[in-house]
Amino acid sequence: MIIGIDFDNTIADYTGVFYDVALKLDWIPESTGRSKTEVKSYFIISDNERKWTELQGIVYGKEIDQARPYTDCLQVLEQWHAKGHTLKLISHKTRYPIIGEPVDFHHAATNWLKSNGFIGSNGAPFSESDLNFNETKEEKLLCIDKLNCDLFIDDLESIFNHKLFPARCRKVLFNNNSNNKEGLTHITKWSDIPEVI
Numbered sequence: 625m626i627i628g629i630d631f632d633n634t635i636a637d638y639t640g641v642f643y644d645v646a647l648k649l650d651w652i653p654e655s656t657g658r659s660k661t662e663v664k665s666y667f668i669i670s671d672n673e674r675k676w677t678e679l680q681g682i683v684y685g686k687e688i689d690q691a692r693p694y695t696d697c698l699q700v701l702e703q704w705h706a707k708g709h710t711l712k713l714i715s716h717k718t719r720y721p722i723i724g725e726p727v728d729f730h731h732a733a734t735n736w737l738k739s740n741g742f743i744g745s746n747g748a749p750f751s752e753s754d755l756n757f758n759e760t761k762e763e764k765l766l767c768i769d770k771l772n773c774d775l776f777i778d779d780l781e782s783i784f785n786h787k788l789f790p791a792r793c794r795k796v797l798f799n800n801n802s803n804n805k806e807g808l809t810h811i812t813k814w815s816d817i818p819e820v821i
């Protein structure tokens with residue numbers, strides 16, 4: 625089977641990272657909620673979307689090492705790799721931030737995958753040629769189609785609902801939202817994925 629996997633918020637867990645980085649920069653008060661959504665809301669309510677964009681650039685760039693792999697994610701991918709499944713990382717990620725220091729996001733994510741055992745080590749699930757960083761959402765969807773994925777795992781429902789999402793590809797939504805969605809498999813932790821495949 626060819627299994628496609630998103631990167632940000634599917635493999636890499638940024639829980640608390642937006643809060644920690646923004647607090648350290650003194651861009652938010654301590655009382656702001658710790659989730660990404662709450663940090664984003666603070667900037668939107670303060671009418672400072674530009675700072676939010678800049679913060680994303682910092683988190684996905686030079687502070688990416690603060691992100692952690694989701695529990696059991698590496699183990700599940702290693703098992704699939706050992707069983708002979710083909711694994712492809714397919715991410716929507718611009719190469720450089722819109723605002724701020726021009727850190728190469730593709731390079732930063734590749735290094736993160738290396739240092740967390742997803743590429744380069746013995747039994748690692750990906751080789752560098754399996755990484756597909758796409759500048760736009762449309763390119764990402766076309767890539768899922770072109771690589772003939774039988775199944776795709778993503779934290780965003782908007783990917784699965786998009787008209788370019790290939791009809792033959794099975795949808796696995798990975799996030800913490802509690803309501804069940806029609807037409808896709810919804811899981812909240814990586815250890816539940818092997819059971820649905």
Ligand SMILES: [Mg+2]
Pocket residue numbers: 630631632633634778779780
């Ligand atoms: Mg994502």
